[in-house]
Amino acid sequence: NAGVTQTPKFRILKIGQSMTLQCTQDMNHNYMYWYRQDPGMGLKLIYYSVGAGITDKGEVPNGYNVSRSTTEDFPLRLELAAPSQTSVYFCASTYSGGSNTEAFFGQGTRLTVV
C-alpha cells in the first residue's frame, strides 16, 4: 500500500518557468489537498478537491492551478515560477470518516526558484 506519492522530491526552477507537481493516492480517498510549508512556518492550504472534477481555492492559491480528472491524481501546476514560490509542497488525502477523519501526507516536494 503506497499511500500518497509525490514526484519529484526536489526541483530547481528558473524564474518564469513552469512545472507540474504530481500527487497520486491509492486509498480511494475523495478528498485531496495541496499545502505549502515555508521555513519556520506552518502549512498553508493552496487548493483542495472534494472529488473528481471538483476543486476549490485554499488560503494561498495565487500562482497555482489544479485539476482532478480522476480520484487518484491531483496535480499542482505552477505557471511563471517566482522566488516567492520557493517552498516545500505537501499533498494530502483523506476520507470523509466523520469524526474519525484522518489525513495522510506525501513525503513532500522541495522546490527552489532561482
Next chain:
Amino acid sequence: GDSVTQMEGPVTLSEEAFLTINCTYTATGYPSLFWYVQYPGEGLQLLLKATKADDKGSNKGFEATYRKETTSFHLEKGSVQVSDSAVYFCALIRMDSSYKLIFGSGTRLLVRP
C-alpha cells in the same frame, strides 16, 4: 475563522526531561484534533488524535487530552529521547464539506543527550 495556536519554539530539553507543547484552537462546531510530527527531511506523520471532548490520544509515550472548556490540546511526554527531536504540529480538521486541516505554526523540539 478556525485557527490553531501553538507555542513558539525551539524547545530544548535534556534527555529524560518532561515535555509540554501548548496548543489552543478556535473553531465552530466540534473539530477533531491532531498532533503531527515531522522528522528532518521527511513528510508529516500522524502522532495522535482525539475526536471528542475529554478524549485522550496517545502514541509512543506522547499524550494529549481534548479539553473543550479551555479549547486546548496540549502535547505531553514524561521522558523525552534524542530520537524525539522533530517539529510538532497541532492541527484541527474542519467538520464541514471540505474536511480541511488547519495547522498551527509548528514547534521545533531539540533533545540533547
